[in-house]
Amino acid sequence: MASDESLPALKILMIGPSGAGKSALLIRYCDDQFDSESSTATIGVDFKVKKLSVHGTAYRLNLLDTAGQERFRTLSNSYYRGAHGVILVYDISNRPSFQAMERWFEEAETNAMPGAILYLVGNKMDKASSSRVVRYEEGEELARRHGCGFCEVSAKTRDNVKKPFVDIVDQIVRKPELLKASSRRSGTVALVEPEGTGSICAC
Amino acid sequence: MESLSETQWDVLIEGTGLRQSLLALALSRSGKKILHVDQNGYYGDAEAAFSLQEADEWVEQVKGDSPTGTFRNASLWKPDEEASKEERKLSFSRAYTLTLSPQIIYTRSQLLTQLVSSKVYRQLEFQAVGNWWIYTLPEAEAVSESDQKAILKRLPNGREDIFEDESIENRAKRSLMKFLKFVVNYEEHPEIWQPHAESSLSDFLASQFQLSPYLQTLIAALTLSLDKPEETSVGYALPRIERHLTSIGVFGPGFGAVLPKWGGGAEISQVACRAGAVGGGSYVLGTGIKTVQEKGEDQPIEVELSNGETVKTKYLARGSESKDDTTPSPRALSKIIAVVSSPFASLFESSVEGSPLAAVSVVVFPPNTLTTDTIPHTHPVYIMVHSSETGECPAGQCVLYATTLYSPTSKALLDAALQALLNSAKDIGDAKLLYTLSYEQQGPASHPSLDLAFNDQVLEDVAQEWDAIMGEGVDPATFMQFEDRPGMNDDDNEGLASAN
Numbered sequence: 001m002a003s004d005e006s007l008p009a010l011k012i013l014m015i016g017p018s019g020a021g022k023s024a025l026l027i028r029y030c031d032d033q034f035d036s037e038s039s040t041a042t043i044g045v046d047f048k049v050k051k052l053s054v055h056g057t058a059y060r061l062n063l064l065d066t067a068g069q070e071r072f073r074t075l076s077n078s079y080y081r082g083a084h085g086v087i088l089v090y091d092i093s094n095r096p097s098f099q100a101m102e103r104w105f106e107e108a109e110t111n112a113m114p115g116a117i118l119y120l121v122g123n124k125m126d127k128a129s130s131s132r133v134v135r136y137e138e139g140e141e142l143a144r145r146h147g148c149g150f151c152e153v154s155a156k157t158r159d160n161v162k163k164p165f166v167d168i169v170d171q172i173v174r175k176p177e178l179l180k181a182s183s184r185r186s187g188t189v190a191l192v193e194p195e196g197t198g199s200i201c202a203c
Numbered sequence: 204m205e206s207l208s209e210t211q212w213d214v215l216i217e218g219t220g221l222r223q224s225l226l227a228l229a230l231s232r233s234g235k236k237i238l239h240v241d242q243n244g245y246y247g248d249a250e251a252a253f254s255l256q257e258a259d260e261w262v263e264q265v266k267g268d269s270p271t272g273t274f275r276n277a278s279l280w281k282p283d284e285e286a287s288k289e290e291r292k293l294s295f296s297r298a299y300t301l302t303l304s305p306q307i308i309y310t311r312s313q314l315l316t317q318l319v320s321s322k323v324y325r326q327l328e329f330q331a332v333g334n335w336w337i338y339t340l341p342e343a344e345a346v347s348e349s350d351q352k353a354i355l356k357r358l359p360n361g362r363e364d365i366f367e368d369e370s371i372e373n374r375a376k377r378s379l380m381k382f383l384k385f386v387v388n389y390e391e392h393p394e395i396w397q398p399h400a401e402s403s404l405s406d407f408l409a410s411q412f413q414l415s416p417y418l419q420t421l422i423a424a425l426t427l428s429l430d431k432p433e434e435t436s437v438g439y440a441l442p443r444i445e446r447h448l449t450s451i452g453v454f455g456p457g458f459g460a461v462l463p464k465w466g467g468g469a470e471i472s473q474v475a476c477r478a479g480a481v482g483g484g485s486y487v488l489g490t491g492i493k494t495v496q497e498k499g500e501d502q503p504i505e506v507e508l509s510n511g512e513t514v515k516t517k518y519l520a521r522g523s524e525s526k527d528d529t530t531p532s533p534r535a536l537s538k539i540i541a542v543v544s545s546p547f548a549s550l551f552e553s554s555v556e557g558s559p560l561a562a563v564s565v566v567v568f569p570p571n572t573l574t575t576d577t578i579p580h581t582h583p584v585y586i587m588v589h590s591s592e593t594g595e596c597p598a599g600q601c602v603l604y605a606t607t608l609y610s611p612t613s614k615a616l617l618d619a620a621l622q623a624l625l626n627s628a629k630d631i632g633d634a635k636l637l638y639t640l641s642y643e644q645q646g647p648a649s650h651p652s653l654d655l656a657f658n659d660q661v662l663e664d665v666a667q668e669w670d671a672i673m674g675e676g677v678d679p680a681t682f683m684q685f686e687d688r689p690g691m692n693d694d695d696n697e698g699l700a701s702a703n
Contacts, residue, residue: 046481046688067480074486076246076473077300078326081465110297187560187592189329189454189461191319 007051007060008179010172011082012165014064015108016089017100018071021123024155025089026065029165034156054169061169080111084178085168087119090134092152093127098134098142105146115178118148119168125154207487208512212238214672215506215514217492218522220248221304222661224472224479226520228321229669231482232685238514239476239484242491246473248522249273249644249652250304252466252595255296258640265642271532273652274303277642282635291544293637300595301540301640304468305587305604307332307460307563308657309446310453315461317662317683318471326474330593332460333551333561334358337424338568338623339417353572355627358421360555361451375415382412382422387448389441400438407437423583424567427655429536429608431570431582443656457558460656464562465594468657481688495519518672532645536653537613539641541603541621542596545634550588562592566624573619582608584620585655600637606655609643617641 014022023045028034030048048063064083069075080086086108091097101120108118120143122134136152143150149167153160172178213235216223224246227239245251253261258279265274281293293299308314318324335358359365362383365376389396399407404423408414414422419432426443428435450459463470480486487510496505503515550564568584587604589595595602603624605617618639625634644653651658666682 046478067477068483069477069480069486071485072487074246074488076477077252078465078470078473079477081326187330187562189331189458189559191315191324191329191454 007058009060009062010084010169010179011062011064012085012087012168013079013083013112014087014089015066015070015075015104017091017097017104018068019094020089020091020097021155022070022089023065025121025123025153025161025164026063028155028158028161030063032158050165052165052169054166054173057173059169059173061165063165075107077111080108080113083112083116084172085117085119086112087121087164087168089121089123090139091124092122092134092139093124093131095133098122098138101142105142109146113178113181115175115181117168117171117175117178118146119143119164119171120146120148120150121164122150122152123155125152125159126157128152206512207238207485207508207514210236210238210485210514211503212236212514212516214238214518214520215240215492215504215516216520218242218248219246219472219476219488220522221250221468221472221475222665223248223520223522224475225317225661225665226668227479227484228323228475229665229683230672231321231478231484233482233673235672237479237482237484238487238516239479240487240490240492240508242489242509244489246476246488247303247469248472250302250468250472252300252302252304252469255293255299255301255638257296258299258301262640262642273644273646275643275645277640280636280639280641282637291635291637293542294597294600298597299542299602300466300469300593301542301602302466302469302595302604303644304466305462305563305589306468306655306657307462307565307587308467309450309460310458311446311450312657313659313662314471314657321478321683321685322687323474323478326477327470328464329461330464330562331455331458331559332462332563332565333458333553333558334360334564335424336550336564336566337421338566338572338620338627339420340572353623353627355550355566355624357554358424358567360457364554371418375418378413379418382408382414383448385412386441386444389445396437396441400436402437403433404435404437404440405432420569424569427585429582429585429606429653429655446656455557455559457553457555458561460563462563462589462593464592492521520668520672532647534648534650534653535609535643535645537607537609537617537641537643539603539605539614539617539621539639541605541636541640542638543601543603543625543634544599544637545601545625545628546590546599547588547601547628547634549628551590560592562590564588568620568623573616573623575619578612578615578619580616580619582610582613584616586620586624587655588624609645614641 014026016022026048030050045065050061052059052061066075088101088104090101120139122139140150151160151163155161214237216227216239219241230237262277262279265277269275336355337358338353339356340353359368365379405419408419408422423432425447426435426440447459491509492506493509494507503517504519505513505515507513551561566586566588570583571580574580584607589602591598591600605620607613607616646653651661669682
């Protein structure tokens with residue numbers, strides 16, 4: 001709503017290999033839905049908006065999904081512009097997806113703005129007893145080496161799904177310089193009147 | 204890697220340059236199965252943007268002569284590491300975004316209208332192209348040949364500016380105002396200009412409006428024409444002058460053109476490709492097209508990709524350069540991208556109240572202002588100065604994009620123009636060049652890619668191809684008209700703050 005528009009906006013990206021469950025995690029967190037049938041790449045989701053309060057201050061989270069551009073590793077530089085945080089997701093029941101994380105960290109560290117917060121998530125915790133192949137400690141150790149937060153979640157069972165988002169926002173808002181770095185400057189030209197209904201402002 | 208050959212594609216788009224990326228955007232809600240490939244390992248093709256390291260790799264690819272490629276003869280220059288002081292050094296590779304597409308976008312371009320109607324403008328940050336400067340000897344001052352010292356003079360920004368300009372005498376001002384009044388409505392007065400459409404702009408301004416050579420130069424600068432003023436035709440120039448003048452003030456006072464942050468056209472093509480991906484398109488870089496076999500009507504086209512896979516598609520949208528074309532391109536431009544150790548603050552200072560801080564300034568060097576014994580200066584030189592606000596370089600530096608028509612001495616001419624700019628901008632002290640990348644770009648004479656301003660012809664080409672792909676019955680009015688994607692849910696989250 002109108003008042004939400006004025007909330008400080010935080011841009012948070014999801015990255016990681018295909019099939020790790022990035023979209024499932026996003027949809028579970030934002031809409032509390034889970035579709036076990038849908039295993040195909042995500043279509044039609046540009047970004048999700050979620051309001052989240054931390055320490056009594058409300059923030060507007062803009063959560064961006066990879067739109068399938070991770071399949072052939074063709075995410076563009078522009079995807080990373082202005083991101084305050086990057087959530088890296090792998091599948092605990094899939095060893096190659098964990099092994100790929102080193103390259104995803106490298107991509108995030110080179111493309112995101114300096115100081116952006118990274119956060120590692122091991123998804124599909126519901127498979128822990130049946131088909132876990134990546135131990136919790138391995139994920140923890142990888143996160144420690146990159147100096148970032150870590151948790152395991154299950155988009156399917158809802159376990160822990162809020163934690164990565166709350167934790168990363170908590171870390172972002174502790175760095176006021178990060179919020180300042182991405183705020184739009186006086187030099188930005190608005191092509192559309194802020195109050196407008198989408199019509200171009202031609203005189 | 205997943206297999207691409209299992210899918211029956213509706214459209215295969217070759218190349219992620221601006222035109223093909225806009226096509227992907229136009230098709231992003233069509234429901235068609237789209238495969239979008241680029242032989243390069245990066246987005247943007249001839250409109251790409253590079254970090255320093257990526258620029259090094261690009262130079263390796265296009266350093267040789269090439270009669271038919273888009274780019275040729277690229278070379279790099281950097282000062283000796285030892286010689287440069289700590290505070291005036293190049294920063295790290297990723298601190299730079301050097302773009303091959305610094306074309307300014309006039310505010311009345313349909314591109315902006317379409318970026319808004321297709322909703323992708325939300326992913327772009329537009330910045331103002333502010334002051335225009337001309338390197339000139341002020342007309343009023345009579346100085347002997349030997350003392351001639353050209354200076355940078357700001358082009359008047361509208362009528363009030365002209366009235367206040369003391370270097371233009373009153374009678375000349377009246378003539379100038381008369382011309383400006385005519386040109387913003389030139390289409391309604393064909394009797395004035397059509398008989399002269401093929402004549403040169405200079406002759407037309409002199410004979411029909413009694414404008415002095417100095418004022419002719421000011422007017423010619425607004426065309427961004429790369430030709431000599433005496434070879435720039437009235438029919439070419441008037442629409443461009445009109446566009447310049449009527450674009451000022453559309454999105455705010457004091458500017459008539461914009462540029463997306465982070466590399467202009469390069470950023471638009473990336474954002475357009477993401478829209479294509481959001482719509483379900485598949486993106487593969489580092490993969491070009493090897494062979495194409497048309498099996499006849501109603502049969503899919505078989506395309507062999509450079510990764511060895513063969514895919515089938517109903518429609519193939521080829522890249523801009525036809526690979527079989529062996530005729531050398533008729534027009535070539537000489538270009539230099541330079542990084543300088545100065546913010547050039549005075550070039551961006553606003554003269555108009557309420558205008559946004561400009562991130563780009565245009566500097567025009569009319570013919571004969573840079574002539575030396577060894578370098579003839581017959582064609583205009585343009586330098587687009589990008590401040591660090593563009594995100595293309597670190598604070599305290601600028602990126603300069605210099606262009607002129609190619610000639611055997613054009614590179615030396617661009618060097619002279621860069622040096623003249625460094626010498627004449629008054630606030631820079633001993634600003635130094637930190638990096639220059641020179642190259643040549645070629646193409647058909649009137650090709651949009653050789654224009655210094657975004658040319659709406661690109662959009663007409665995209666619309667035509669979109670129309671051909673969509674087939675009969677598609678409403679042309681729906682081109683690039685999209686609703687916002689769902690996902691903007693207003694759900695409030697219960698405050699679940701972690702303690703402390």
